[in-house]
Amino acid sequence: xxxxxxxxxxxxxxxxxxxxxxxxxxxxxxxxxxxxxxxxxxxxxxxxxxxxxxxxxxxxxxxxxxxxxxxxxxxxxxxxxxxxxxxxxxxxxxxxxxxxxxxxxxxxxxxxxxxxxxxxxxxxxxxxxxxxxxxxxxxxxxxxxxxxxxxxxxxxxxxxxxxxxxxxxxxxxxxxxxxxxxxxxxxxxxxxxxxxxxxxxxxxxxxxxxxxxxxxxxxxxxxxxxxxxxxxxxxxxxxxxxxxxxxxxxxxxxxxxxxxxxxxxxxxxxxxxxxxxxxxxxxxxxxxxxxxxxxxxxxxxxxxxxxxxxxxxxxxxxxxxxxxxxxxxx
Amino acid sequence: xxxxxxxxxxxxxxxxxxxxxxxxxxxxxxxxxxxxxxxxxxxxxxxxxxxxxxxxxxxxxxxxxxxxxxxxxxxxxxxxxxxxxxxxxxxxxxxxxxxxxxxxxxxxxxxxxxxxxxxxxxxxxxxxxxxxxxxxxxxxxxxxxxxxxxxxxxxxxxxxxxxxxxxxxxxxxxxxxxxxxxxxxxxxxxxxxxxxxxxxxxxxxxxxxxxxxxxxxxxxxxxxxxxxxxxxxxxxxxxxxxxxxxxxxxxxxxxxxxxxxxxxxxxxxxxxxxxxxxxxxxxxxxxxxxxxxxxxxxxxxxxxxxxxxxxxxxxxxxxxxxxxxxxxxx
DNA sequence: CTCACCTATGCACACGATTACATATAATAT
DNA sequence: ATATTATATGTAATCGTGTGCATAGGTGAG
Numbered sequence: 001x002x003x004x005x006x007x008x009x010x011x012x013x014x015x016x017x018x019x020x021x022x023x024x025x026x027x028x029x030x031x032x033x034x035x036x037x038x039x040x041x042x043x044x045x046x047x048x049x050x051x052x053x054x055x056x057x058x059x060x061x062x063x064x065x066x067x068x069x070x071x072x073x074x075x076x077x078x079x080x081x082x083x084x085x086x087x088x089x090x091x092x093x094x095x096x097x098x099x100x101x102x103x104x105x106x107x108x109x110x111x112x113x114x115x116x117x118x119x120x121x122x123x124x125x126x127x128x129x130x131x132x133x134x135x136x137x138x139x140x141x142x143x144x145x146x147x148x149x150x151x152x153x154x155x156x157x158x159x160x161x162x163x164x165x166x167x168x169x170x171x172x173x174x175x176x177x178x179x180x181x182x183x184x185x186x187x188x189x190x191x192x193x194x195x196x197x198x199x200x201x202x203x204x205x206x207x208x209x210x211x212x213x214x215x216x217x218x219x220x221x222x223x224x225x226x227x228x229x230x231x232x233x234x235x236x237x238x239x240x241x242x243x244x245x246x247x248x249x250x251x252x253x254x255x256x257x258x259x260x261x262x263x264x265x266x267x268x269x270x271x272x273x274x275x276x277x278x279x280x281x282x283x284x285x286x287x288x289x290x291x292x293x294x295x296x297x298x299x300x301x302x303x304x305x306x307x308x309x310x311x312x313x314x315x316x317x318x319x320x321x322x323x324x325x326x327x328x329x330x
Numbered sequence: 331x332x333x334x335x336x337x338x339x340x341x342x343x344x345x346x347x348x349x350x351x352x353x354x355x356x357x358x359x360x361x362x363x364x365x366x367x368x369x370x371x372x373x374x375x376x377x378x379x380x381x382x383x384x385x386x387x388x389x390x391x392x393x394x395x396x397x398x399x400x401x402x403x404x405x406x407x408x409x410x411x412x413x414x415x416x417x418x419x420x421x422x423x424x425x426x427x428x429x430x431x432x433x434x435x436x437x438x439x440x441x442x443x444x445x446x447x448x449x450x451x452x453x454x455x456x457x458x459x460x461x462x463x464x465x466x467x468x469x470x471x472x473x474x475x476x477x478x479x480x481x482x483x484x485x486x487x488x489x490x491x492x493x494x495x496x497x498x499x500x501x502x503x504x505x506x507x508x509x510x511x512x513x514x515x516x517x518x519x520x521x522x523x524x525x526x527x528x529x530x531x532x533x534x535x536x537x538x539x540x541x542x543x544x545x546x547x548x549x550x551x552x553x554x555x556x557x558x559x560x561x562x563x564x565x566x567x568x569x570x571x572x573x574x575x576x577x578x579x580x581x582x583x584x585x586x587x588x589x590x591x592x593x594x595x596x597x598x599x600x601x602x603x604x605x606x607x608x609x610x611x612x613x614x615x616x617x618x619x620x621x622x623x624x625x626x627x628x629x630x631x632x633x634x635x636x637x638x639x640x641x642x643x644x645x646x647x648x649x650x651x652x653x654x655x656x657x658x659x660x
Numbered sequence: 661c662t663c664a665c666c667t668a669t670g671c672a673c674a675c676g677a678t679t680a681c682a683t684a685t686a687a688t689a690t
Numbered sequence: 691a692t693a694t695t696a697t698a699t700g701t702a703a704t705c706g707t708g709t710g711c712a713t714a715g716g717t718g719a720g
Contacts, residue, residue, distance in 0.1 A: 002468075002676095004675095004676055004677080005676070005677065005678095006676080014699075014700085015699065015700045015701075016676090016677080016678095016700095017678080017679075017699075017700065017701080017702095018698085018699060018700075019677095020676095020677065020678060020679085021678090021679095021698095021699085023677090024678080028697065028698060028699085029698070029699085030697080030698060030699090033698080033699080045467070047440075047443060047444050047468070048444055048676090048677080049385075049444075049446060049675090049676055049677070050444050050445050050446060050677095051381055051384045051385045051390065051445075051446045051675090051676080051677090052385050052675070052676035052677040052678090052705090053676080053677055053678075054381045054677090054705095055379075055381045055382050055385050055675090055676080055677075055678095055704095055705050055706065055707090056676085056677050056678045056679085056704075056705050057677085057678070057705090058705075060381065062424070062445070069410075070406055070409055070410040070413055071403070071406050071407040071409070071410040071623075071624075072406075073401070073403055073406075076400055076401050076402075076403075076406045077401040079400055079401070079425070080399075080400040080401040080427070083400055083425065083426070083427060084427075087426075092424045092426065092441065092442075092445060093424065093425055093426075094392070094422045094423065094424050094425075095409070095413065095423055095424075095425040096413070096417075096422065096423075097410070097413060097414075110377075111422065112422075113377060114377050114378055114379070114380050115380050115381075115392070115422060116379060116380060116381045137375070138332075138377070222607055251607060251608055251611070254611055255610070255611050258611045277552055277581060278581055278608050278612075280585070281581070281584055281585050281588045281612065281613075282608075282611065283611075283613070293401075294401075332706095334705095334706055334707085335706070335707065335708095336706080344669075344670085345669065345670045345671075346670090346706090346707080346708095347669075347670060347671075347672095347707095347708080347709080348668085348669060348670075349707095350706095350707060350708055350709085351668095351669085351708090351709095353707090354708080358667065358668060358669085359668070359669085360667080360668060360669090363668080363669080378706090378707085379705090379706050379707075380707095381705090381706080381707095382675090382705070382706035382707045382708090383706080383707055383708075384675095384707090385674095385675050385676065385677090385705090385706080385707075385708095386674080386675055386706085386707045386708045386709085387675090387707085387708070388675080
């Protein structure tokens with residue numbers, strides 16, 4: 001069928017071992033035979049079979065990336081960081097979606113470990129991670145990205161969510177706001193908890209009382225942002241400033257405001273976590289917290305590569321990347 | 331190191347062959363031994379090694395997906411369709427970015443073919459595809475998505491771009507517009523050509539003269555949309571209606587208009603290809619052409635699976651999915 | 661009772677590469 | 691000239707599965 005080392009060996013008049021050594025740049029090979037073999041490789045159009053190689057070396061040079069969702073601008077920016085970094089080192093990435101379900105996440109982990117990936121980068125579906133522990137047994141390194149899980153100790157690359165939302169809320173306060181509504185994600189997700197914590201701390205530090213009725217929790221989706229903003233705005237005395245915990249909720253909330261700009265909401269001002277390309281042209285938005293999305297991915301990839309090469313120094317390494325306050329607006 | 335069929339065989343008191351047959355549901359295995367073997371598999375925590383299996387079967391149950399960019403909402407919606415469909419059939423997806431370069435695209439193709447993927451789904455970086463022909467030799471099926479290439483005959487899943495933009499422009503005309511500007515993508519990309527063609531045909535069919543000066547070409551990026559809209563708006567007599575060829579240019583164009591809404595552009599109206607979640611809340615937007623993004627991916631996956639199972643009926647199959655005109659707006 | 665046949669399982673090789681070990685040749689030292 | 695070492699290559703085992711062929715035992719027909 002296809003051309004193997006044996007075919008090349010025969011053509012070059014050497015043994016299969018020699019061909020293999022040429023392919024792997026073994027320094028012991030003489031220049032003469034190396035050239036001869038390489039010529040034959042060219043001529044025959046030989047392509048290495050990485051499946052066979054992997055069987056022998058026990059390395060696939062492939063890693064798995066599991067995100068709660070594929071068609072998601074945030075996760076895919078992380079994925080981009082991962083892919084860019086790993087490709088430089090000759091690795092490929094199998095991308096899986098957990099569909100925001102820990103059960104499915106577990107299935108993907110199974111699948112990927114059976115595919116013998118060298119490592120995993122996971123954005124966990126929820127804060128519960130006991131199904132991760134099986135990976136300890138298989139001895140396959142895992143780096144978490146963006147979110148943490150409980151009861152599983154491993155490397156992780158996160159952002160400083162608490163300070164991020166703190167800074168945004170602080171900015172609002174310094175602009176004279178006193179009543180600041182809150183729209184948050186699912187509290188099972190660590191980032192949602194942390195962003196809420198930052199909000200509370202800022203209010204507390206500036207001696208602003210917490211007003212439970214203008215604090216809303218949902219999930220990180222457009223629809224949820226829409227509904228929670230609706231709830232807030234239908235109060236008799238709605239807050240004029242709202243902190244929103246992620247980009248998608250921000251979009252949903254903006255959607256609601258756009259639909260009702262003539263009736264309810266003319267002068268609502270939003271501070272939002274995330275700063276995507278489109279954030280700057282969404283109406284009502286005053287302040288945003290930019291996350292280094294690509295860097296989350298590339299750092300995670302770097303740590304993973306380190307673990308794959310059996311360097312377990314500083315384990316577990318929890319990286320907290322800084323966020324950036326964006327006030328520029330149109 | 332890890333548990334193999336041999337270990338299971340020993341534990342169950344059978345041969346490795348029998349274990350293998352149990353795993354693959356060979357009907358000749360008696361229920362009794364099947365149960366015994368399965369129990370041992372459970373007990374030992376045996377996990378199949380798919381690398382070894384692939385070497386033997388010559389099938390990896392993995393396909394490659396190459397897109398010009400990873401952090402791109404459109405491409406990743408296609409990817410989602412691909413992944414969902416393939417996962418149902420037990421396949422995984424290696425995602426690669428060509429970074430909009432045919433050279434890099436070629437590298438990825440090489441890489442993936444050496445990884446022995448069972449098939450490829452590619453959104454080509456450009457309309458030039460002579461480097462695809464090597465795939466014919468390796469005998470690995472390819473399905474193109476979204477875009478076509480010249481000089482390479484294979485299956486493809488596309489949308490009806492010509493009718494899509496025709497319909498949008500027609501809608502503008504029927505709303506009374508006579509001067510309709512055009513912002514288009516790189517004409518090396520087939521969708522850009524087709525969308526331009528639809529624009530021209532609509533004008534022609536309604537006897538509106540083509541005004542070359544208000545027709546602009548760039549690439550499918552935010553920045554390009556921004557610049558071209560700027561060019562249009564800085565004319566002494568700018569068009570009040572503009573057709574924009576994709577979502578990202580739409581965003582860029584809107585960005586420009588937002589920045590200058592007080593000076594230049596208060597009443598510009600945009601018709602745009604693509605209908606992403608955010609499109610509906612972008613200002614200035616009146617009409618959008620929705621593409622079935624996920625369906626592009628799932629259909630491509632279906633065709634690919636068909637080819638992988640050696641069903642080459644109706645080759646090459648070129649699917650043109652319908653677009654949908656969206657006029658709802660806020 | 662014998663023969664044919666079916667079922668369930670084992671044996672052993674193959675997939676395509678890597679690699680420890682052996683060996684042949686050349687180079688250098690004594 | 692011989693011993694020693696370095697260099698370059700070949701031999702053969704191995705990675706974990708799948709599968710063609712062989713075989714042992716069981717069943718039914720004549």
